[in-house]
Amino acid sequence: MAEIRSNAASVEFRNVTKIYGKSKAPAVNGVSLFIEAGKLVTLLGPSGCGKTTTLRMIAGLEMVTGGQILIGGADVTRLPATDRDVSMVFQSYALFPHMTVTQNVEYGLGFSGFGRKETAERARAGLELVGLSNFGDRLPSQLSGGQQQRVAVARALVLEPQVLLFDEPLSNLDAKLRRRVREEIREIQQKLGLTVVYVTHDQEEALAVSDRIIVMNNAVIAQDGTPRELYEQPANAFVADFIGEANMFQCEVVSVEGDSATVQLGSAVLKLPARGRKPGPAKLAARPSRLEIGEPNAPGTLPGTLEKVTYVGSHLEFVVATQFGEVFVISPDVDTAFRAGQPVSIGFPERGPVLITD
Template sequence: MTGINAKAASVRFENVSKVYGTKVTAVDNINLEVKAGTLVTLLGPSGCGKTTTLRMIAGLEMATRGRIFIGDKDVTKLPATDRDVSMVFQSYALFPHMTVMENVSYGLKFSGFDKAETKEKALAGLGLVGLTGYGARLPSELSGGQQQRVAVARALVLEPQVLLFDEPLSNLDAKLRRQVREEIREIQQTLGLTVVYVTHDQEEALAVSDEIVVMRNAAIAQKGTPRELYEAPADAFVADFIGEANLIPVEITALDGDMATVRIADYTHRLPSRGLPQGPAKLAVRPSRMRLVAGQGDGVAAVIDKATYVGSRMEYTVTAAFGTVFAVLDDVATPFTVGDAVTISFAASGPVLIPAQAS
């Protein structure tokens, strides 16, 4: 990364709410800070408030309560035209009758640049997204991935303080999604841009983000780095939404400093308590952190219900006294088969305790 772009600005929400009519609360009293030069993803299921939050940054929706800052400037009441932000939409929103060059140049024509400057900036923008030489083509002559890159170039050439992405990869197939998300991340890091990125795709969020903000029911459920959210989810919702997780009911039987002893069926396990008291809790364990051994051992007795070969790994559905879990193992040479008796245990850094009930 070359450092923070001189124009890149932070974004700050102070107790911001958005209410439609008298009853529908789309965003409920959120506080949020996006540091200059970082990529922050708003992640969550449909209807959680992430797109409304993005649109309030853009000025396409106005906050009902609270204040929004871009840099040190209070933009809460400013219209979209007076905010130095650019947005890349899910639909690309390219003009079909204009060439690629004309599409990328469109916003520059209203920004006070002469023809020579406009052309120079548009060519530079196409170069940034790997589309040098495509300027004369129409959008219909491009692939979906290329059209998305044109939309990114059109936003980049305006050199905004903040660049916004609304589900930018949802119209692409899996292979293109991976490719374009890598390109977006590379451009963001190379240019030191402030980016706020909305998606409902957990893998996409983990791949591109400096920080992820998980939203649920119009509020922020948890925010942190991809690793923090994946390895230390705050509750069952975050654990299951950021990657797949087995949620196993346990009993915290003893506390010793910041360590807890938990009982799972007839098996006991020690791990950080994360501030939870004695009593019922849940253990969140990623499928890759499950351990299975043949026969009886130190762990929980279980039986293989399903065994699926997926090339680079084996996937198992396993039933124990506490319920059914999903495990992923790298050993494809000597797999378990349906009906095998196994013992379940966990990787040393695998499981984390979370509250028994949703917060």
């Protein structure tokens, strides 16, 4: 019985630019990145940021305007898609409706020089890997959306590509199914040690599946890091606001000693990691769940008035009017009675706010 193996390879972009036609605005502008073999890296960003173009250039479906692309250390910049050891799972699944599940999984193998026996064995191994061993004789129309997605994954896996690409793979699934399928994709990737490049605009999806996330905005990389780094230490206002929600405050860096900054935020004085900031005006980001609602006039806090209190089961959501405008706060304390119009204070725990660039 054939087994599906990993031929994982690294992916490197060296100052890659893509310009379509006569457009003056590049779709991808001087991007350099390195994706380690055996890791799942997500390209995340809003529509039009360049993430899908980046993915398609890895696949060879789009050719670069400038720069180099290397897979496994080999320059593939000018190679067509057919000469790259890369497989892609598309948003639409792209299954052949008139073929059975097994025939769909076998399809690519027929062009790769495998004999009939090995093709059949690889298809069986692929379907077993995605939990569809007993579905080989069915047509795609007889499967659920999640099952169709797994067939598309199996079809890509049996080719044992150096790099496996996912283009918005879960966008056609409902929320509950998305969560289950993304867990399955992550489990297969880790089990086989695959190099996966994954495109999505869904922040939660990216945080859940990725070893690293590359956030793109306006054709360039806004920040590259682990999910925790991007969530807890956003480099700038765009990343802070795009990866989850964030409250933005104008503040003043009073002084810097080593890696520690003294920051004035209204009546609150905070000690924060300096992150390279110098004394002067600055911007601070704070996640709603990293703020605390307390009694008014507590020392070291920001005074405010509750405008809205919303109970959503597992937590309370507050909108607080302050001198800096409305501040959104999430609290797990669902038992304390709060009411609109009540004066409160907003506290800043040590691991709460971070200094960012514009």
